[in-house]
Amino acid sequence: MSVDSKANGEKAAAPGKTRAEKALARFHEEDRLAEGLDANILAGLWPFMRPHAKWLVISLVLLLLGSGLAVLQPWLMGLTFDAFGHPDAARTLMQMGALILVLKLFEQSIAFPQVYLMQLAGARAAGDLRVHVFRFLHTRRLGFFDRTPVGRLVTRVTNDVDSINEMFASGTLNALGDLVRLVLIVVVMLRRDWQLALITFVAVPPVALGVMWTRRRIRDAFREIRVKTARMNAYLNEQVSGMAVVQAYAREEQSAAEFDEINEAYRQANNRSIVFDAALDAAIELVQSLCIAAVLWYAGVRSLSDRVSFGTLVTFVAYIEMFFVPIRDLSARMTQLQSALAGAERIFQLLENKEEDAPVPADAEGQAVKKDDPGVGAKDAGGDPQPRTSNNAFELDHVDFEYKPGVPILRDVSIQAAKGEKIALVGATGAGKTTVASLLLRLYEAKQGAVRVFGRDVRNAPRDELRKSFAVVPQEVFLFPGTIASNIAAGDVEVDRARVVRALERIGALDLFERREGGLDAKVEERGSNFSAGERQLIAFARALYRDPPILVLDEATANIDSDTEARLQKAVWAAMQGRTALIIAHRLSTIRAVDRIVVFHKGRVVEQGSHETLLAQGGAYARLYQLQFSRGEAHAAE
Numbered sequence: 162m163s164v165d166s167k168a169n170g171e172k173a174a175a176p177g178k179t180r181a182e183k184a185l186a187r188f189h190e191e192d193r194l195a196e197g198l199d200a201n202i203l204a205g206l207w208p209f210m211r212p213h214a215k216w217l218v219i220s221l222v223l224l225l226l227g228s229g230l231a232v233l234q235p236w237l238m239g240l241t242f243d244a245f246g247h248p249d250a251a252r253t254l255m256q257m258g259a260l261i262l263v264l265k266l267f268e269q270s271i272a273f274p275q276v277y278l279m280q281l282a283g284a285r286a287a288g289d290l291r292v293h294v295f296r297f298l299h300t301r302r303l304g305f306f307d308r309t310p311v312g313r314l315v316t317r318v319t320n321d322v323d324s325i326n327e328m329f330a331s332g333t334l335n336a337l338g339d340l341v342r343l344v345l346i347v348v349v350m351l352r353r354d355w356q357l358a359l360i361t362f363v364a365v366p367p368v369a370l371g372v373m374w375t376r377r378r379i380r381d382a383f384r385e386i387r388v389k390t391a392r393m394n395a396y397l398n399e400q401v402s403g404m405a406v407v408q409a410y411a412r413e414e415q416s417a418a419e420f421d422e423i424n425e426a427y428r429q430a431n432n433r434s435i436v437f438d439a440a441l442d443a444a445i446e447l448v449q450s451l452c453i454a455a456v457l458w459y460a461g462v463r464s465l466s467d468r469v470s471f472g473t474l475v476t477f478v479a480y481i482e483m484f485f486v487p488i489r490d491l492s493a494r495m496t497q498l499q500s501a502l503a504g505a506e507r508i509f510q511l512l513e514n515k516e517e518d519a520p521v522p523a524d525a526e527g528q529a530v531k532k533d534d535p536g537v538g539a540k541d542a543g544g545d546p547q548p549r550t551s552n553n554a555f556e557l558d559h560v561d562f563e564y565k566p567g568v569p570i571l572r573d574v575s576i577q578a579a580k581g582e583k584i585a586l587v588g589a590t591g592a593g594k595t596t597v598a599s600l601l602l603r604l605y606e607a608k609q610g611a612v613r614v615f616g617r618d619v620r621n622a623p624r625d626e627l628r629k630s631f632a633v634v635p636q637e638v639f640l641f642p643g644t645i646a647s648n649i650a651a652g653d654v655e656v657d658r659a660r661v662v663r664a665l666e667r668i669g670a671l672d673l674f675e676r677r678e679g680g681l682d683a684k685v686e687e688r689g690s691n692f693s694a695g696e697r698q699l700i701a702f703a704r705a706l707y708r709d710p711p712i713l714v715l716d717e718a719t720a721n722i723d724s725d726t727e728a729r730l731q732k733a734v735w736a737a738m739q740g741r742t743a744l745i746i747a748h749r750l751s752t753i754r755a756v757d758r759i760v761v762f763h764k765g766r767v768v769e770q771g772s773h774e775t776l777l778a779q780g781g782a783y784a785r786l787y788q789l790q791f792s793r794g795e796a797h798a799a800e
């Protein structure tokens with residue numbers, strides 16, 4: 162069955178499957194194996210191999226030499242045995258013994274550099290490729306990550322690159338040596354005794370067919386193992402990330418049963434590959450023994466009329482033992498090669514993605530460095546981005562936007578923020594407020610209209626310079642594993658400690674973090690799990706101040722926090738807004754009152770704009786929203 166039809170078959174069967182099976186069905190695309198040798202893929206790999214090609218070439222030369230030496234020895238051994246009975250047998254024996262010893266030592270001594278250099282070339286090329294893919298991911302637009310499961314991208318950087326590395330590490334390229342060895346053995350056998358050779362070769366076609374049949378089964382089993390491994394990883398990921406929900410809803414038993422099912426499928430796939438592998442090994446041994454027996458029997462029959470030398474028999478027995486192993490290994494190496502090429506193919510498919518994050522047209526990039534047009538990110542004497550071209554810090558000009566084609570999120574949105582102005586976006590959840598912030602940073606592209614920052618269309622602003630104009634405090638703060646200080650200085654290799662302290666001082670949170678064990682060097686666990694939501698927000702504010710950009714984007718968290726942290730956060734908001742333009746997606750009354758202008762969103766449209774007082778006086782959407790929040794605020798205050 163072709164892989165595609167298999168995948169389709171599984172998709173079609175999905176309705177009858179368990180929840181775990183259905184949830185993990187999205188990982189099915191992973192199981193394709195390239196058929197044959199695709200020159201395009203090999204050509205695609207070449208740029209990564211080229212810098213290390215010399216090691217590969219040396220290794221291949223040593224490999225061919227080793228194969229020649231391996232075939233030479235049984236032949237010499239045969240000559241040695243044939244020397245028995247000759248008058249100068251003792252001398253010949255000693256000379257041959259010494260020669261074989263030297264050859265053996267030489268063969269062994271080149272085996273190490275051969276394997277080492279091959280693996281070195283592979284590991285280095287794989288390392289380069291891994292870095293290349295990782296860097297490539299950094300340059301993709303956010304929309305690409307919305308659509309692509311994280312697990313799939315992780316697999317590209319890890320498993321798929323490893324499968325290429327494996328091609329070198331497991332000696333797939335030794336197939337070349339195997340081939341040379343086979344040809345040499347055939348030639349020497351035919352020259353030594355063509356009748357005995359033909360007896361051996363009779364076994365080749367059935368062995369080759371049997372090996373191919375079994376290998377196909379093993380390959381299918383490997384493919385199955387790969388899919389099952391991906392499922393198991395995905396399921397584990399889901400379960401560990403959602404452990405709080407699993408435990409809170411007492412779903413342990415159910416989860417264990419689902420995992421059992423996935424594990425059983427994985428075990429069975431593994432089992433199949435083990436059975437076929439073991440059967441193949443046993444069958445090859447059997448064929449070898451049968452061949453040796455047949456050769457000895459025929460030599461016996463022939464000796465009645467025409468003696469077969471002892472040396473010939475020794476040579477044949479040794480060659481038969483060397484003969485079938487390469488035939489067995491050749492097909493395994495072919496499978497490995499295909500698996501590596503399939504991995505490479507998946508990587509190259511990823512690298513073909515055209516969704517570059519915020520690309521700048523070449524002519525616009527030229528403008529960016531024109532002295533008389535310093536736009537976004539132009540630097541003042543102090544090195545900070547200092548906009549000078551427009552009185553507006555940012556502007557959305559009749560912007561339409563959709564994440565998915567045909568699902569409009571923003572419609573004809575126009576907002577202007579003068580430099581230094583503080584603007585709050587308010588509206589129901591899902592109204593499109595966060596989307597506005599994403600468009601300003603050009604994390605997504607507007608479908609219609611223009612987004613300008615300091616007078617320059619974001620499409621013409623170099624990515625780094627545009628984003629240096631902003632500091633974003635998101636609703637869900639993401640902390641990296643490290644320390645408090647390293648998180649505040651996010652992005653800086655060298656942490657400027659004095660700046661970290663100043664940032665924390667300005668938001669009034671220095672004492673809070675210095676009190677912790679370890680102070681500013683206190684450890685931050687994965688995803689900041691050892692910090693409360695409020696503390697994470699404070700760190701994000703400090704991060705914004707550390708960066709000190711001209712525009713602050715604050716997506717206020719909606720989570721309820723204790724009154725002490727709330728007070729600190731309010732102070733932090735104030736401190737962070739001072740001396741810069743601010744766009745605040747506001748949820749708190751105190752913040753809303755503090756801004757210059759409020760923009761009210763409803764279903765992706767701006768329905769009202771104005772100061773707090775003006776909008777209240779209008780008695781429209783904002784006034785209703787405010788009354789609702791105000792009465793809730795009163796209720797809180799009374800508690």
Ligand SMILES: Nc1ncnc2c1ncn2[C@@H]1O[C@H](COP(=O)(O)OP(=O)(O)OP(=O)(O)O)[C@@H](O)[C@H]1O
Binds near residue numbers: 565590593594595
């Ligand atoms: N990455 C995305 N892909 C597809 N749809 C999205 C994406 N992000 C947001 N949306 C959708 O776009 C709409 C606007 O989302 P947005 O986050 O801008 O709302 P919001 O007003 O900020 O809401 P909240 O107040 O809850 O933060 C929502 O319907 C949301 O489901």
